[in-house]
Amino acid sequence: MAKRIDVSGLSAYYGAHKAIDDISMTVEPRSVTAFIGPSGCGKSTFLRTLNRMHEVTPGGRVEGKVMLDDENLYGTNVDPVAVRRTVGMVFQRPNPFPTMSIFDNVAAGLRLNGNYKKSQLNDIVEKSLKGANLWNEVKDRLNKPGSGLSGGQQQRLCIARAIAVEPDVLLMDEPCSALDPISTLAIEDLIGELKERFTIVIVTHNMQQAARVSDRTAFFNLAAVGQPGKLIELDDTERIFSNPSVQATEDYISGRFG
Amino acid sequence: MSHAIQDRPLSVAPRRGTLSHARLPRWTPAAVAAGSVLAGVGTGLAAGWHSKVQWGLISALLFVLVTYALTTKVEGSRQAKDRVATSLVWVCFVLAVVPLLSLAWVTVSKGLAVLDGYFLTHSMNGVLDAEAGGGIYHALLGTVEQVGIATLIAAPIGLLTAVYLVEYGGGKLAQAVTFFVDVMTGIPSIVAGLFVLTTWNLTLGFGPSGFAGAMALAILMMPVVVRSTEEMLKLVPNELREASLALGIPKWRTILKVVLPTAIGGITTGVMLAVARITGETAPVLLLVFGTKLINPNPFEGAQSSLPLYVYEQYAVGTDAAVARAWAAALVLIAFVMILNLVARGIARWKAPKTGR
Ligand SMILES: Nc1ncnc2c1ncn2[C@@H]1O[C@H](COP(=O)(O)OP(=O)(O)O)[C@@H](O)[C@H]1O
Ligand SMILES: [Mg+2]
DSSP states (O other), rough: OOEEEEEEEEEEEEEEEEEEEEEEEEEEETSSEEEEEEETHHHHHHHHHHHHHHHHTTEEEEEEEEEEETTTTTTTTHHHHHHHHEEEEOOOSSOTTTTTTTTHHHHHHHHHHHHHHHHHHHHHHHEEEEEEEEHHHHHTTTTGGGGGGGGGHHHHHHHHHHTTTTEEEEEEEEETTTOOHHHHHHHHHHHHHTTTEEEEEEEOOOOOHHHHHHHHEEEHHHHHHHSEEEEEEEEEEEHHHHHOOSSSHHHHHTTOOO | HHHHHHHHTTTSSSOOOTTTTOOOOOHHHHHHHHHHHHHHHHHHHHTTOOOOOHHHHHHHHHHHHHHHHHHHHHTTTTHHHHHHHHHHHHHHHHHHHHHHHHHHHHHHHHHHTTHHHHHHOOOTTOOOOSSSSSSHHHHHHHHHHHHHHHHHHHHHHHHHHHHHHIIIIIIIHHHHHHHHHHHHTTOOOOHHHHHIIIIIIIOOOOOOHHHHHHHHHHHHHHHHHHHHHHHHHHHSSSHHHHHHHHHOOOOOHHHHIIIIIHHHHHHHHHHHHHHHHTTTOHHHHHHHHHHOOOOOTTTSSBBOOOOOHHHHHHHHHOSHHHHHHHHHHHHHHHHHHHHHHHHHHHHHHHSSSOOOO
C-alpha cells in the first residue's frame, strides 16, 4: 500500500551542525519524486530522515514532523525498526550481504524480522526478484553468493531485497551513480514499474534521469558551504525543467552553477 | 621481415632507444648469492674460524657488496640502489628464517627419539626421573583441559566486550574499557598467576587445580581476544549495518546475523592465536596447577600437569632420559599449537565472505 508523506518544519543535525533547515513538502503516493541539488545540500540527509536512518549516524538528531498518511514517524512511542519496515531504502553503492547467497539476500529482511511463513518464502523471493527484473538472470544460481553479480545486478538485488519486505515507500539515494549506462537504464525502467505499487523518492545528480523517471522534482540548495540546505521548490517535473518559478532552480538546471 | 632480424648474428648489439638499457641476466642474484656463500665458507675454513655466524656474516656482506658493484657497472646507479634494497630484504629474510628453521630442526630431531604411541598414552606414574620410559599423557590432558576452560571463559567475554566497544561504545565507559584492555595486554603472566594465587588460593582457600590455572590463562587471553575481535568488527563496512537496519532488522539481530558472520573468519583466527599463545604459558601453571606425575582428569580438584610445565620439570632434572622426554614434549607442544593454527586458517578460509561467481 503506497502512502503519502507529509513533511513539515523538518530540520536535521549532525551534532551541532545543522545540515537541513525547516523543510516542508508533500510526496504523493504512487508517484516518483526526484531530489536534485548541488553536493552537500542535504539531499541524502533529508532522505534518511524519512525512514529514521538519520539517527543511526552518531550525533544525528531531527526536529519536526514526518507524517506517513496519518502517523507521525517522529511521534513518541514510534519504533524506528517498524518505521524502516514500512519505508525501505536503496543505497548509492550496491551492498548485498557478502556472507549470504542471492536467495538469502532477498529473504534476509523477512527472515531476520522473523515474520514470515516458510512455505511463502520461495514465492516471495521469486516475486521480489521478478519485481526487480533480475529473476531471469539469477534463477539458476540462487545459491551463489550475491557479491558475484555485476554492479547493476547487485543494485537490482538490493532493490529486490528492499521490496521483499513489502514497504509502502521506497527511498533511493543515487541508486545509479555507481552503474554503467545500460544498468542505469534497467533500473530506470524498473522504477517506472515500481511506482505502480510504491511511493518512490529518488536522489539523483543526473538531470536527464530526474526528467526521465520522476513525476515531481524538488530542488535543494544551500546559501554557502557550511550553511544548512533548504528546499527551494517542489513542482511537477515538467514545470521544473521548462519553467521553474525560482531563478536559482533555472540556473542550476541550465548548468550555470553547481 | 622478422626473419631478417632473427637471423642476425648475436654479436651485433641491437640499437638501443633511450628507454632500454643493459640488463644483468635473470640468474645474476642467485649466482652472486651462491658465490658469496662459497666465498664466505671458504674464508671461514681457510682462516679456521670456529663460529658459523662469522661465515654467514661474511657471505651476506659479500652478497650485498658484489651485487652493488656489479649492478653499478652494468645497469647504472639507480638500478644498483634498487638491487641493494632487494638484496638487503633477502638477507633479512634469511636471518629471520635461519633461527626458525634450526629451532624446528633441533626440536624435531631431538624430540622424535622417544616420541611414540607409548609416550603419548602414559603418564610418569612410577617412573623415576633418571630412568627412561614414562610419557606425557597426564600433561597433554592437563593442557587440553586448562586451555579449554580458559577459552570457554575468555572467548565469550572477550567477544562480547569487543561487540560492545565497536557496536555500542563511544562514551566514557567504552574509553575506560579500552584503557583497561590495553593495560591487561601488558600484564606479565607471572603477575596473572600471582593474582589468582592470592585471591582464589590464599584468600578463598582453594588448593591447586587446573581450574585455577585456567583462570590465570583466561586473564591473559581475554585482552588478546578483545583486541583482535575489535579490529575484525571494525573492518565490517558500515554499509552492511545500514543495509540491514534499513530493512527494519533490529540492531541486535543485525549484529548477530550480518556483522558477526561477516567477520567470523577473522574472529576465529584471533581466538585461535590467543589460544596458541596461552598454550605455551608456564609461569601461572607452575604457581597454580602445581604439577604432578599422575593422571588427574578432574581440572577442579587437585594438582594437574601441563606440557610447558612438563618440559620445564624434565629439563630441570637434567638426566639424558629426562632431557629426551623434555624435547619430545616440546615437539608435541609445537605440533599442538601448529594444528590449532591450521584449524584456525581452515575455518577462516571456509567462513570468509565468498566472492566467487
Ligand atoms: N556523517 C556525517 N557527519 C557529519 N556531517 C555530515 C555527515 N554526513 C553528511 N554531513 C554533512 O551534512 C551536509 C549534507 O550532506 P548530504 O546530506 O550528504 O548532502 P548531499 O547528499 O546532498 O550531497 C553536508 O554539509 C555534510 O558535510
Ligand atoms: Mg548524497
